[in-house]
Amino acid sequence: MDTLRNRLALVVWPMLLAGLMLGMWLTPWQGWVEPLERWLADHTRIGWLVYLALYVVVVALPLPAAAMSVVGGLAFGWWGIPLALLGSLLGALGPWWATRRFLRDPVMARLGGPRVRAADAMVRDDALVFVTLLRLTPILPFTVQNYLLGLTSVRLIPFAIATIAGLAPSTVALVWIGELGSLTFTGATAGQILSLVAGLGVFAAFLAWAIWRAIARLRSAGFHA
Template structure:
């Protein structure tokens, strides 16, 4: 089995894995500080009043945000605010649809010139190693916020990873983080429609438990990236 050589200056640091949980805590705390009580009812009334059009508009905006260098995670929070738990499948659909164009454009028109410019034994070996382990590589990249989601899509198009591993691994890798962002939005929706305290506490407790799950996934991803030589091994005492 072909393996890529461990780089001397690893592009991934172990602390990167904690970015997701930290972002989760910051956004959850922000939900209690912003005046959602006035905004969310208006947003949900607009969505309900426009039916299918509201869903199409949300998906279209989500796709544009993913293609452009804009924070896609914020759209997942908006999905939770506007659609409740239905925001989860809609946000996943928006992420996957938005990941199509950058990948194919990069693969079709950019990969050839870039590979010719960077051609060399190390680059070819790394490209083969990534292609041989494409599914795992994409999923770990989606789980660890090393690069912004949009940058990941353009970068992965430059590799030899095939379309099906790219899309399936993207869906699996995005699922936990997207759920967390929609969950935060749903909590903001609960707080804005005067839900009882018990319901909000249950939602907050569930989010906390899910945050622990995200950290656990991150630790697994860290170990796997260490084995692949993409992150510096943690020193043992």
């Protein structure tokens, strides 16, 4: 069962990227991509703030945050990468802090036996590696990860750094799809589009390899979720 689950986790991102690319082609974006880009050009700071606020809400709730990264590429181009990463981090901090503040102590008092505390100490001491690998893999939904990590003693700075590092590859791929859609509907040449598609294919292969390695590292550390 674990092997089947890990194989399914391994193909989640490639399947998601393929599905999002198909969705970009089938969705009638033409009517509002150019007006959106013109509005953002005239209201840059407001547009960034609105996007970040929406991203925080989507991440904090069980909503498809991946779509927000695609929208970031569609609306802001490659600037969608830092914006999406910042939105992801800000959205993750709220659930993590709330769980840490109000639930960790009661849960540890009830369930925190020697083995649980030893595992918690291991995660805390190796937080950068563990959280980065967890963020990279689709073993658990991102929103669920934030609440579960709040139950651990992972500190703020490692949590933030590892969240950015672990989300960066998938965020790049998703924003890439949005940028591809934007160019498609604003008159890019066939050569430009093909080069972006080819580059995205290579990056997707790298992402699949990175996920496979991350899953293997987590399993070797005893994490079998």
